[in-house]
Amino acid sequence: MSSQRVHASEQTAWIAAPAGVVYGLLADAVRWPLLLPTPVHVERIDFDGVRERLRLWDVAGERVRSFHVRRVLHPRSRTVEFEQEDTARPGAPTTGTWTVEAHGEAQCRVTLRQERTVEGLPAAGTARSRQEWDEEPAAQLAHLTAIAERWERLDELLLSFEDSVHVDGPAELVYDFLHRIGDWPERVPHVESASVTEDVPGVQVAAVDTCATPDGRTLSTKAVRLCFPSAARIVYKELVTPEPIAAHTGEWSLLPDGDGVRVVCAQQVVLREEAALRLPGAGAAGLVEARRYVRTWLGRASTETLRLARWRAQTTVRRLR
Incomplete structure (x- = not known):
């Protein structure tokens, strides 16, 4: 019953x-x-x-x-x-x-x-x-x-930053590039492989192998990506993170900017303290150097992706003219 x-x-x-x-x-x-x-x-x-x-x-x-x-x-x-x-x-x-x-x-x-x-x-x-x-x-x-x-050290462990580019092209082309993460291994050099499932429209689960760290290591991550095409936003959270990072969230957003669009990648990170202190150069400088290391590494990867999204959108527009 x-x-x-x-x-x-x-x-x-x-x-x-x-x-x-x-x-x-x-x-x-x-x-x-x-x-x-x-x-x-x-x-x-x-x-x-x-x-x-x-x-x-x-x-x-x-x-x-x-x-x-x-x-x-x-x-x-x-x-x-x-x-x-x-x-x-x-x-x-x-x-x-x-x-x-x-x-x-x-x-x-x-x-x-x-x-x-x-x-x-x-x-x-x-x-x-x-x-x-x-x-x-x-x-x-x-x-x-x-x-x-960890409240007394939380400000040191939290890291928030963003990178952006201006694109002289339609937002739809940029959004399509960012949305199709399964195609990134052929389009983005630091992405070695990507497996994507989308059982519910707009909700992607992506397992990605990347090689973007300063020492050239391959890292495996798994993320949920929530895609909002009408708002020109993709929000994500990594469920599997590399060792220096305890938590990683972010957002790709497209904003009107003159005759084109500004594409922003905003990221937030919580460092895994013990692992972060083992990063190169972090010993004496503590979390200050660890923060710089992670900011540089993640910023390099996002900036490369942003520039390639811009190149693809602007190249497509030139071909259509």
Whole structure:
């Protein structure tokens, strides 16, 4: 027999970080893709300073999910109420509350309480669903703890930068080049191989081998790419990153620029501290040299891709004239 059941869950973690720091990480959902493992991209649709509506893409196993979240932020009590509207299960939202309680100046307790209605599952299926559902918040709390407890060094570990080129040509040609990442091994010298699946239109999973590091090593990465052709944007997050990098997100965007278009590649990185300190020249200089190394390496790769996109677009326009 199928049934309708309510799953309730409460999980708690003690975090060696100030309560204000932890609440700030929870409140700033737009930065979650860089700080937490499963979110790929978060877009804020509405926000009045207290209430907000978000669209969030994340990965669950091999599947990319998309859903809307309504949240109410309470900075004084350090609580965040939420309602998650899963498009795969209409009418059965997940609701809950994050609560951050200060225990001294450098420690806090975080509690995640949530409820979800499950319809149409037999009892055995409900038990499996509950186990999987309970594992997800436990993983969220573990990753939140790991990033929050590095709060004093977080600014040194975070790296944000962008590269851009002007193109005298239509945005459609540039976007087509960036979208067709499966063709990059024949078009972009530092890309050795690329395997792309797109089970859902606009959602690409790309496994890519590149050779763009200063020492010529081949690196394997895997990324989710969300393609928005009407907005001329491609947002991505690497799920598998090379050793110096703990997390890597970015966006290709095309902006009107005079008679042409400006193509921007914006990237955000969290360094894996232990590996970053082993990079060439990083020893005495610490993370300063490691940041410079990663910025140069990733910037060289993005700049080469941008210039080739420009060349292809402008060459195509000249041929058509």
